[in-house]
Amino acid sequence: MKPLTWGIGLLVLAALAIMPFFVTSYIVSFTIQTFMWVALAGSWNLISGFTGYVSFGHVAFFGTGAYTGALLISKAGWPWLPAGLAGSVTAAALALLIGYPCLRLKGPYFAIAMLGLNEVVRALISYFEDFTGGGSGISLPPILSIEPVYYAMGLSAVSVTLLTYVIITSQFGLRLLSIREDEIAAEAMGINTARLKLYAFLLSAVFPGIVGGFYAWYASHIEPLGTFPLLTTITMIIMCLFGGKGTVWGPVLGAVLLSVFQELVWARFLFVHQALFGALIVAVVLLLPKGILGVLQERYRLPRAI
Amino acid sequence: MPIQITGAMMLQGVVSGLLAGGLYAMVALGLSLIFGVMRVINIAHGALLMLGAYTTYWLFALYGMNPFLSLLISFPLLFGVGVLLQRWFVHRVVNAPELSSLLLTFGISIFIPNLAMLAWTADYRSVEFLTGSFLLGPIAFSKPRLVTFLFALGIAGLAFLFLLKTKLGKAIRATSQHREVAQVCGINVRRIDLIAFGLGAGLAGAGGSLVSVMFSVFPEMGQIYVFKSFLVIVLGGAGNYPGAFFGGLLLGLVEGLASLLLTAQLSEVIAYILLVLVLLVRPTGLLRGRA
Numbered sequence: 001m002k003p004l005t006w007g008i009g010l011l012v013l014a015a016l017a018i019m020p021f022f023v024t025s026y027i028v029s030f031t032i033q034t035f036m037w038v039a040l041a042g043s044w045n046l047i048s049g050f051t052g053y054v055s056f057g058h059v060a061f062f063g064t065g066a067y068t069g070a071l072l073i074s075k076a077g078w079p080w081l082p083a084g085l086a087g088s089v090t091a092a093a094l095a096l097l098i099g100y101p102c103l104r105l106k107g108p109y110f111a112i113a114m115l116g117l118n119e120v121v122r123a124l125i126s127y128f129e130d131f132t133g134g135g136s137g138i139s140l141p142p143i144l145s146i147e148p149v150y151y152a153m154g155l156s157a158v159s160v161t162l163l164t165y166v167i168i169t170s171q172f173g174l175r176l177l178s179i180r181e182d183e184i185a186a187e188a189m190g191i192n193t194a195r196l197k198l199y200a201f202l203l204s205a206v207f208p209g210i211v212g213g214f215y216a217w218y219a220s221h222i223e224p225l226g227t228f229p230l231l232t233t234i235t236m237i238i239m240c241l242f243g244g245k246g247t248v249w250g251p252v253l254g255a256v257l258l259s260v261f262q263e264l265v266w267a268r269f270l271f272v273h274q275a276l277f278g279a280l281i282v283a284v285v286l287l288l289p290k291g292i293l294g295v296l297q298e299r300y301r302l303p304r305a306i
Numbered sequence: 307m308p309i310q311i312t313g314a315m316m317l318q319g320v321v322s323g324l325l326a327g328g329l330y331a332m333v334a335l336g337l338s339l340i341f342g343v344m345r346v347i348n349i350a351h352g353a354l355l356m357l358g359a360y361t362t363y364w365l366f367a368l369y370g371m372n373p374f375l376s377l378l379i380s381f382p383l384l385f386g387v388g389v390l391l392q393r394w395f396v397h398r399v400v401n402a403p404e405l406s407s408l409l410l411t412f413g414i415s416i417f418i419p420n421l422a423m424l425a426w427t428a429d430y431r432s433v434e435f436l437t438g439s440f441l442l443g444p445i446a447f448s449k450p451r452l453v454t455f456l457f458a459l460g461i462a463g464l465a466f467l468f469l470l471k472t473k474l475g476k477a478i479r480a481t482s483q484h485r486e487v488a489q490v491c492g493i494n495v496r497r498i499d500l501i502a503f504g505l506g507a508g509l510a511g512a513g514g515s516l517v518s519v520m521f522s523v524f525p526e527m528g529q530i531y532v533f534k535s536f537l538v539i540v541l542g543g544a545g546n547y548p549g550a551f552f553g554g555l556l557l558g559l560v561e562g563l564a565s566l567l568l569t570a571q572l573s574e575v576i577a578y579i580l581l582v583l584v585l586l587v588r589p590t591g592l593l594r595g596r597a
Contacts, residue, residue, distance in 0.1 A: 120578040275416070285406050
């Protein structure tokens with residue numbers, strides 16, 4: 001990146017860092033949600049945008065992290081920050097357990113397996129009622145100030161974006177892209193595709209676990225139905241797709257634009273907003289499958305690592 | 307759970323499971339047709355099933371039409387809906403990576419139920435047409451389930467006859483075996499896509515009509531059938547139409563027995579493990595065979 005880009009980036013970060021002191025708490029909580037979506041969309045991008053393996057159950061990692069965080073806070077009495085970070089461990093463990101067998105599945109079968117994974121994790125959490133509170137979920141003490149969560153979520157979003165940049169400019173990233181373009185050819189050229197896919201999958205599960213843990217603390221209450229909706233996975237995907245999958249800034253752009261759009265427009269159409277979201281998905285897939293950055297990249301020869 | 311399971315209970319589980327399985331088989335056959343021909347996973351299948359169920363409900367509630375007679379309306383109606391969906395949307399993503407078709411059909415799958423909710427509210431409605439059950443020895447046969455099972459079997463049988471005997475059916479099977487070669491042989495695959503999606507949607511709609519006799523009708527009712535249908539397709543082997551049928555019966559059977567021994571939630575987990583195992587060990591399905 002050029003010095004100018006770095007400069008602008010640092011300026012934006014500085015502005016975001018001091019923002020909570022100047023704006024209403026409504027804006028702060030809106031930004032927390034946007035940070036969360038940036039981290040989630042960026043994480044989905046790491047596996048699906050780079051390798052082409054469609055993780056259709058990525059919310060499972062978010063939910064696992066949320067339950068890990070909530071259980072550590074409520075049962076073990078951990079402070080929220082380490083509890084949230086611990087969400088990454090369980091999410092990565094789940095990714096390892098599932099990724100090892102399932103990443104051998106090709107195309108639609110991987111997507112189906114991931115879709116099922118989400119249902120299964122939810123079913124298990126509902127089943128072990130004594131431990132997880134079953135359908136009624138876990139309640140945590142209400143949080144007193146949201147600023148710490150703001151910084152924690154913000155750092156997660158920044159970390160995911162930085163990680164994406166590091167990967168896309170590395171040999172590891174190039175190898176992942178080669179899997180997306182032609183897995184058999186990549187294998188034939190000596191790339192250990194099974195291992196690299198697993199690494200990418202693990203990395204893509206870490207941050208959803210962390211922001212899930214933070215989210216549990218922030219929301220003060222989690223329950224299975226609201227923590228594992230397929231809609232959350234789809235929202236990550238559509239944000240990433242809208243901005244441009246396989247890019248650094250695509251998920252950020254998509255997450256910010258769609259969050260703002262959601263806040264400004266959909267809140268006014270409460271009854272039709274789900275139907276509108278369905279229509280938006282169809283529109284993005286049919287009209288803008290490469291995303292905003294993808295189109296710009298093609299038209300203006302932008303660098304690959306944008 | 308130390309519950310004594312008697313032989314009669316087992317038999318009852320088998321019977322109830324198979325009766326449910328007939329419906330799964332028919333609905334999954336529709337999904338399998340779409341998947342086999344186009345490699346598109348139609349997540350909107352449940353939404354189409356819901357539309358079929360509402361068709362039957364309204365015909366019954368407004369005109370008192372026999373729900374089984376309304377199959378003659380719901381099937382062609384949903385066939386039409388399927389053809390339109392294919393023509394307007396799905397045909398654009400047939401050759402795209404699977405992400406496009408997954409997202410597209412997901413978008414449709416939340417659009418249609420939400421419109422249904424706006425139009426007809428989220429109330430649970432029921433078609434009270436056939437109720438009760440009769441005993442045959444120690445086993446209870448629920449009347450609506452038995453009749454829907456027979457209808458599902460009949461409709462699936464007709465679909466198989468169509469696929470096996472008619473020229474169009476052979477063209478569909480040829481396209482799902484090898485798209486390019488089918489095209490070389492002079493088959494208009496675009497047209498086959500339209501018909502396959504129409505048939506798939508029609509089967510989902512007919513499934514909805516049958517479901518409405520047994521369970522409540524509401525906008526989100528179709529969701530649970532989507533994953534079940536995937537499971538059935540995987541069990542039977544993708545693009546293997548008889549496989550989809552037996553997969554449906556097998557899933558019903560497994561569910562019927564699992565619900566005896568475990569809770570419903572755990573039987574979902576068992577079903578998932580089954581899915582992953584079959585995908586890994588026998589990706590061609592349990593029935594190895596030709597499409």
